[in-house]
Amino acid sequence: MRLQTINKLKQAGLKLFAKKGLAATNIKEIAREAQVSLGLIYHYYPSKEDLYLSLANEAMEKSQGVADQLNRLESSIRDKICLFIDAFLHGVQKEDGIYYFIIISQSFETGKRDEDQQLLEKKLQSIRNLAALVQQGQERGECAEGDPFQLASTFISATQGIASFKLMFGEQFTLPDKEILIRILLK
Amino acid sequence: MRLQTINKLKQAGLKLFAKKGLAATNIKEIAREAQVSLGLIYHYYPSKEDLYLSLANEAMEKSQGVADQLNRLESSIRDKICLFIDAFLHGVQKEDGIYYFIIISQSFETGKRDEDQQLLEKKLQSIRNLAALVQQGQERGECAEGDPFQLASTFISATQGIASFKLMFGEQFTLPDKEILIRILLK
Amino acid sequence: MRLQTINKLKQAGLKLFAKKGLAATNIKEIAREAQVSLGLIYHYYPSKEDLYLSLANEAMEKSQGVADQLNRLESSIRDKICLFIDAFLHGVQKEDGIYYFIIISQSFETGKRDEDQQLLEKKLQSIRNLAALVQQGQERGECAEGDPFQLASTFISATQGIASFKLMFGEQFTLPDKEILIRILLK
Amino acid sequence: MRLQTINKLKQAGLKLFAKKGLAATNIKEIAREAQVSLGLIYHYYPSKEDLYLSLANEAMEKSQGVADQLNRLESSIRDKICLFIDAFLHGVQKEDGIYYFIIISQSFETGKRDEDQQLLEKKLQSIRNLAALVQQGQERGECAEGDPFQLASTFISATQGIASFKLMFGEQFTLPDKEILIRILLK
DNA sequence: CATGAATGAGGCTTCATTCAT
DNA sequence: TATGAATGAAGCCTCATTCAT
Numbered sequence: 001m002r003l004q005t006i007n008k009l010k011q012a013g014l015k016l017f018a019k020k021g022l023a024a025t026n027i028k029e030i031a032r033e034a035q036v037s038l039g040l041i042y043h044y045y046p047s048k049e050d051l052y053l054s055l056a057n058e059a060m061e062k063s064q065g066v067a068d069q070l071n072r073l074e075s076s077i078r079d080k081i082c083l084f085i086d087a088f089l090h091g092v093q094k095e096d097g098i099y100y101f102i103i104i105s106q107s108f109e110t111g112k113r114d115e116d117q118q119l120l121e122k123k124l125q126s127i128r129n130l131a132a133l134v135q136q137g138q139e140r141g142e143c144a145e146g147d148p149f150q151l152a153s154t155f156i157s158a159t160q161g162i163a164s165f166k167l168m169f170g171e172q173f174t175l176p177d178k179e180i181l182i183r184i185l186l187k
Numbered sequence: 188m189r190l191q192t193i194n195k196l197k198q199a200g201l202k203l204f205a206k207k208g209l210a211a212t213n214i215k216e217i218a219r220e221a222q223v224s225l226g227l228i229y230h231y232y233p234s235k236e237d238l239y240l241s242l243a244n245e246a247m248e249k250s251q252g253v254a255d256q257l258n259r260l261e262s263s264i265r266d267k268i269c270l271f272i273d274a275f276l277h278g279v280q281k282e283d284g285i286y287y288f289i290i291i292s293q294s295f296e297t298g299k300r301d302e303d304q305q306l307l308e309k310k311l312q313s314i315r316n317l318a319a320l321v322q323q324g325q326e327r328g329e330c331a332e333g334d335p336f337q338l339a340s341t342f343i344s345a346t347q348g349i350a351s352f353k354l355m356f357g358e359q360f361t362l363p364d365k366e367i368l369i370r371i372l373l374k
Numbered sequence: 375m376r377l378q379t380i381n382k383l384k385q386a387g388l389k390l391f392a393k394k395g396l397a398a399t400n401i402k403e404i405a406r407e408a409q410v411s412l413g414l415i416y417h418y419y420p421s422k423e424d425l426y427l428s429l430a431n432e433a434m435e436k437s438q439g440v441a442d443q444l445n446r447l448e449s450s451i452r453d454k455i456c457l458f459i460d461a462f463l464h465g466v467q468k469e470d471g472i473y474y475f476i477i478i479s480q481s482f483e484t485g486k487r488d489e490d491q492q493l494l495e496k497k498l499q500s501i502r503n504l505a506a507l508v509q510q511g512q513e514r515g516e517c518a519e520g521d522p523f524q525l526a527s528t529f530i531s532a533t534q535g536i537a538s539f540k541l542m543f544g545e546q547f548t549l550p551d552k553e554i555l556i557r558i559l560l561k
Numbered sequence: 562m563r564l565q566t567i568n569k570l571k572q573a574g575l576k577l578f579a580k581k582g583l584a585a586t587n588i589k590e591i592a593r594e595a596q597v598s599l600g601l602i603y604h605y606y607p608s609k610e611d612l613y614l615s616l617a618n619e620a621m622e623k624s625q626g627v628a629d630q631l632n633r634l635e636s637s638i639r640d641k642i643c644l645f646i647d648a649f650l651h652g653v654q655k656e657d658g659i660y661y662f663i664i665i666s667q668s669f670e671t672g673k674r675d676e677d678q679q680l681l682e683k684k685l686q687s688i689r690n691l692a693a694l695v696q697q698g699q700e701r702g703e704c705a706e707g708d709p710f711q712l713a714s715t716f717i718s719a720t721q722g723i724a725s726f727k728l729m730f731g732e733q734f735t736l737p738d739k740e741i742l743i744r745i746l747l748k
Numbered sequence: 749c750a751t752g753a754a755t756g757a758g759g760c761t762t763c764a765t766t767c768a769t
Numbered sequence: 770t771a772t773g774a775a776t777g778a779a780g781c782c783t784c785a786t787t788c789a790t
Binding site: 022150158174 | 209295296307311333337341343344345347349351355362370
């Protein structure tokens, strides 16, 4: 039924878009991967770009959801950041998880100006959110010195690059230990 | 004459491939950007993929060249790493520089198995080279604790992500201060 | 039930085929306009072309029916032609009426050779019928001079063109007074 | 070279669009008829619709050109109208001529609102122009009685219908004598 | 060396039709 | 009867590449 088909499509799109990017992924391939006929995609998504945007937005929402959850916790900044890193290291080892990270880090434009712009804005916002957390941490003496936005973006950069390497090299690539990532943000 | 045309083509290809990726960049656009006729491209490169590979390899070589130079210096590991970071932060602010960084970080496959594989291997090697440096640094007590390969890949990840953000957001994005990057690798 | 659905389908098909032609009208649109599900259409018509042909034939029959009725009247040729013109001017002002006129004037081919050919033959026959009437009129001195077939086809041409303009321009277009049309055929 | 190719495309498009309409004519067919490769069409026209619009506009311009020429003549209204009818009857017997007439009479929409609207407006204007001529003729006592716009539209309707029949039936259809058409507009 | 017209395979999308429910 | 999800052939269009000039 509807939901099952949509899930198969999302699954297939996520995997292929993450691995090859928007332009290099073709609709036929998505259909094959989803085990669905070519035309069916267009019952659910008006275009390849719409499927991509839907996945990219979903990825951002998931990421934002995790961040929100952490922020609601009654714990030290250090603990929040540790949990965030745990979530990242855990997520990047699951098939879907890594695809979501990669989709977020991609900068492929769909040609839909408004929606591309919105995605970009959300990315920036998520860095700002982490920066705010870092600033709090600095005030409490838990975080490393330096401009909070710079610290946050360096950290996010590192996670994106790591996800990218993990996808590129697979088993050949060992994820960094938690401590290495912690050191970027915390004293 | 020859050289000038080739340069214009490289310039244009570099910019467009970096901004849009291999699949989304088309030859006509490259010709227009290079102010060169469409057919002329094929006097110098057998295919779009060859132009891309040529640029990607050149980017890797440039990067390797910088690393080699640093390694040949008679200075402390700390100084080498500082110089490396300087080179990165400086490079990423120049138009061409950032394009080279982005091209390196991309994982676009051209369909030429051997050459794609070679590129991947070079990327891995450059992480290993940095890891070796880090290991030396650790032996001398200059570098941070942790698995050298993990430290190196986290650092490289961070630089790639930063280059990517810089290209995405342009002036809206402030590069991190040197100290923030230094802290990933050094005590 | 059956009949109601068929009527809704005919209504919708008539409107859309008249406005956009056979090829540019799609089944989904017909279903929507008829407020009927997509699949249901295929319970009543084997294909889009069959619905079209059914409507085109019905239109021809209606037109032929009016002509037959007039012919059966015991009145002067002049009166018959006047009544014919009345019927046209009246019909073209009703929504369905104009669609039927337009369908008749269209020359869309459905790919079903035989049936396309039959439709064409019927069109020709209806001109010949009017021509016969004109010839009678000329013998009685009521009709204008000239080849009866030419007079008839010119008249029919005019009515088709008028119906077409009416559909195109709607309220912006004023139908011609009866006298103008009368003058084509009658003295 | 360019011009020759463009002419072949126009020729082919004109013929096919006239015979089958916009939606039922496919690009591959146009390419075959023009003896040109499929892709080449897109060097000269951005889309099928653009080719169609270009032909439709050209047809309107040709028609307008003839009308303008006649208007510039220093002759009686009667003579102008006679010449107009001559031009029509002559044009409709040439292959291209009839295609142009048919294209003008078609009401296919391309989906480009503005341009569709402009075409419609031009059609209306050409009726108004003829109506103005008729009004002059009435003032001079040369034209038939009745609302000039209605007379003009009836006349134009007749010519369109005649062109349509001619294309439909070919040799089976005899064009009306000049006198029959003259009688619609002139006393 | 240089141009850009020409080609056609392949990609995205539509849509008539079928079929399980 | 009735629905609309599913199919896939066919249409439009793009674009890497070739080639005559």
